[in-house]
Amino acid sequence: MKAAIIGATGYGGAELIRILHQHPEVQIASIHSTSRQGNPAYASYPHLQDVLCLDFDDIATEHIMGTADVVFTATPSGVSSKLIPGLMKTDAKVIDLSGDFRIKNPESYEMWYKKPASDPQLVNDAVYGLSEWYQADIQQARLVANPGCYATAALLGLAPLIQKGWVDPASVIIDAKSGVSGAGRTQSAVAHFPEMNDNFKIYKVNQHQHIPEIEQVLSRWGGQMPPITFSTHLVPMTRGIMATIYANVAKETSLKQLYELYHQVYDNNYFVRLREHNFPGTKEVYGSNFCDIALAFDERTNRITIVSVIDNIMKGASGQAVQNMNIMFGLCEKTGLEFLPVYP
Numbered sequence: 001m002k003a004a005i006i007g008a009t010g011y012g013g014a015e016l017i018r019i020l021h022q023h024p025e026v027q028i029a030s031i032h033s034t035s036r037q038g039n040p041a042y043a044s045y046p047h048l049q050d051v052l053c054l055d056f057d058d059i060a061t062e063h064i065m066g067t068a069d070v071v072f073t074a075t076p077s078g079v080s081s082k083l084i085p086g087l088m089k090t091d092a093k094v095i096d097l098s099g100d101f102r103i104k105n106p107e108s109y110e111m112w113y114k115k116p117a118s119d120p121q122l123v124n125d126a127v128y129g130l131s132e133w134y135q136a137d138i139q140q141a142r143l144v145a146n147p148g149c150y151a152t153a154a155l156l157g158l159a160p161l162i163q164k165g166w167v168d169p170a171s172v173i174i175d176a177k178s179g180v181s182g183a184g185r186t187q188s189a190v191a192h193f194p195e196m197n198d199n200f201k202i203y204k205v206n207q208h209q210h211i212p213e214i215e216q217v218l219s220r221w222g223g224q225m226p227p228i229t230f231s232t233h234l235v236p237m238t239r240g241i242m243a244t245i246y247a248n249v250a251k252e253t254s255l256k257q258l259y260e261l262y263h264q265v266y267d268n269n270y271f272v273r274l275r276e277h278n279f280p281g282t283k284e285v286y287g288s289n290f291c292d293i294a295l296a297f298d299e300r301t302n303r304i305t306i307v308s309v310i311d312n313i314m315k316g317a318s319g320q321a322v323q324n325m326n327i328m329f330g331l332c333e334k335t336g337l338e339f340l341p342v343y344p
């Protein structure tokens with residue numbers, strides 16, 4: 001298969017290059033940028049010197065038409081919505097890493113993203129690419145809306161409990177923390193070294209764009225859902241997300257029963273690992289496509305604590321995008337993705 005990457009100068013794009021370069025079924029046919037067109041890949045990414053011998057091309061659809069079987073758009077929200085209608089006129093399958101095609105309700109998208117919603121027909125046709133849960137739809141999809149990084153960690157952690165109705169949905173609180181690469185490569189004050197180093201900050205309180213995304217999926221699983229509380233924090237590390245999720249039980253249970261449920265649900269999913277013997281840290285998934293989940297049950301408060309960790313650029317973005325590509329093209333979902341976590 002031939003792949004084109006738009007937004008290849010960003011972190012999501014660089015990670016796609018790292019994965020696809022060693023994917024046995026894929027050749028990177030072209031990389032695209034608006035700021036570095038005509039320049040070699042190594043000019044933007046010195047670590048690719050003598051490895052990826054391609055120049056950045058511009059983003060005109062004509063340059064992709066007929067040359068790619070799959071196009072990854074690793075571009076910001078508001079940009080993907082403009083690029084993808086043209087790409088849908090080619091024969092390629094498209095996997096978008098932005099939030100532009102995730103939210104089915106256009107008013108909700110516009111309220112949370114503060115940008116015009118994408119073409120409603122394409123939003124309707126786009127399949128939400130939470131690989132573990134929508135495999136059958138992803139197999140048939142022409143356009144996949146790859147999930148947000150925080151949404152991936154939170155949804156994989158909550159899925160069994162919400163689907164089975166084991167917790168009171170009104171009690172759900174998701175407290176999440178991310179490494180700074182989640183903010184992308186573009187410079188910003190918040191990600192500036194003196195601002196984030198030796199610091200720990202909450203941001204976008206009650207305003208994060210992943211709130212409607214998480215609520216949309218939880219409602220699909222558990223029926224009408226009350227609004228959730230979701231907080232995001234920036235941690236002075238490069239990669240990683242930890243979502244610590246709290247929920248009150250809706251029925252009598254025990255830690256043993258909770259793990260039995262999670263094993264039933266996830267034992268056949270290679271990329272979800274249940275960490276029954278110790279709580280996961282972000283380093284234990286660093287550079288890999290794993291989502292590690294552990295549980296605790298406090299009998300005093302009747303509250304469950306779920307800890308879910310991912311690498312934000314892997315399972316939270318480019319890793320899951322390649323997992324979705326594998327599913328769309330009928331390959332084993334693990335193909336080209338069996339990276340061990342980088343440790344230490």
Ligand SMILES: NC(=O)C1=CN([C@@H]2O[C@H](COP(=O)(O)OP(=O)(O)OC[C@H]3O[C@@H](n4cnc5c(N)ncnc54)[C@H](OP(=O)(O)O)[C@@H]3O)[C@@H](O)[C@H]2O)C=CC1
Nearest residue numbers: 007009010011012033034035074075076097098182184185
């Ligand atoms: N980083 C992460 O952990 C995650 C990111 N995402 C999403 O993935 C997407 C990419 O994120 P990330 O790589 O981190 O972001 P970066 O800021 O690192 O990169 C964004 C890329 O988009 C390109 N771009 C910017 N403006 C335009 C434009 N007007 N037209 C075409 N291309 C443009 C830039 O390239 P150039 O200026 O050279 O054209 C750049 O390569 C975003 O939608 C992000 O929300 C999702 C989950 C996690």
Ligand SMILES: CC(=O)N[C@@H](CCC(=O)OP(=O)(O)O)C(=O)O
Nearest residue numbers: 097098099148149150178182183
């Ligand atoms: C640390 C940090 O800034 N993270 C980003 C999440 C990146 C992501 O998943 O973005 P999209 O949903 O927009 O694609 C944020 O909180 O907005």
